Amino acid sequence: MAGRGSDPPAGAINPGVRKSGFMARVFIGLGSNLDDPLKHIQSALDGLAKLPDSTLTKVSSLYYSRPIGPQDQPDFVNAVVQLETRLTPEALLDHLQAIEARHSRERKKKWGPRTLDLDILLFDDDMICTRRLRVPHPEMHHRGFVLVPLNEIAPNACIIGHGSVSTLLEEIDTSDLSRVTDT
Ligand code: A4P
Ligand code: MG
Numbered sequence: 001m002a003g004r005g006s007d008p009p010a011g012a013i014n015p016g017v018r019k020s021g022f023m024a025r026v027f028i029g030l031g032s033n034l035d036d037p038l039k040h041i042q043s044a045l046d047g048l049a050k051l052p053d054s055t056l057t058k059v060s061s062l063y064y065s066r067p068i069g070p071q072d073q074p075d076f077v078n079a080v081v082q083l084e085t086r087l088t089p090e091a092l093l094d095h096l097q098a099i100e101a102r103h104s105r106e107r108k109k110k111w112g113p114r115t116l117d118l119d120i121l122l123f124d125d126d127m128i129c130t131r132r133l134r135v136p137h138p139e140m141h142h143r144g145f146v147l148v149p150l151n152e153i154a155p156n157a158c159i160i161g162h163g164s165v166s167t168l169l170e171e172i173d174t175s176d177l178s179r180v181t182d183t
Helices: 037-049 089-102 144-153 165-169
Strands: 024-032 054-059 063-065 076-085 117-123
Touching: 024 037, 024 144, 037 054, 037 076, 037 089, 063 144, 076 144, 089 117, 144 165
Parallel strands: none
Antiparallel strands: 024 076, 024 117, 054 076, 063 076
């Protein structure tokens, strides 16, 4: 029988959606330290809640943190969210970069100041190493601004090759972080 209207041909798969159709559990790190960071983080949370084929299932508190990397930049606001998604990692990265672009994100300097940074921290237990993507995020296991909010929403999460979030947290100094109370 011929295909109906705009239905895709039998067997065709939308390249942005995982072939299995199963939901993956993904953690995304948010960071901002330019031009009203709290506003950028709140608006990014709205954008993440509207992603296709996805449900935003957990949102951590927001935290102020001292910059890691160049010190001549303002403090950051950071948070971590959990997303259940049918998107492929690459499709999710495309959507995250589109949200960053809507926040006038400019890429001038590695680890430099930014209106909005969205990093895929964990994608199920997948290990991904492609031209565009490295997951687990290679720096996350020793960053307080990632581990503290991640521990809040998923203390049992495990970073392949490094251990559980709660155990990793015991090994690092998080004294530069403070919870945002004025949201
Ligand atoms: N990319 C590779 N893997 C990933 C991933 N898991 N998630 C690629 C997202 N993107 C990933 O990113 C450069 C390229 O990394 C992307 O095009 C993508 O294909 P970018 O956002 O343009 O550059 P960047 O963020 O400056 O570099 P990088 O290495 O991702 O930096 P990080 O690790 O994100 O660190 N201090 C505090 N307190 N809080 C912060 O949020 N953030 C940074 C940035 C430094 N210091 C900070 C904070
Ligand atoms: Mg980044």
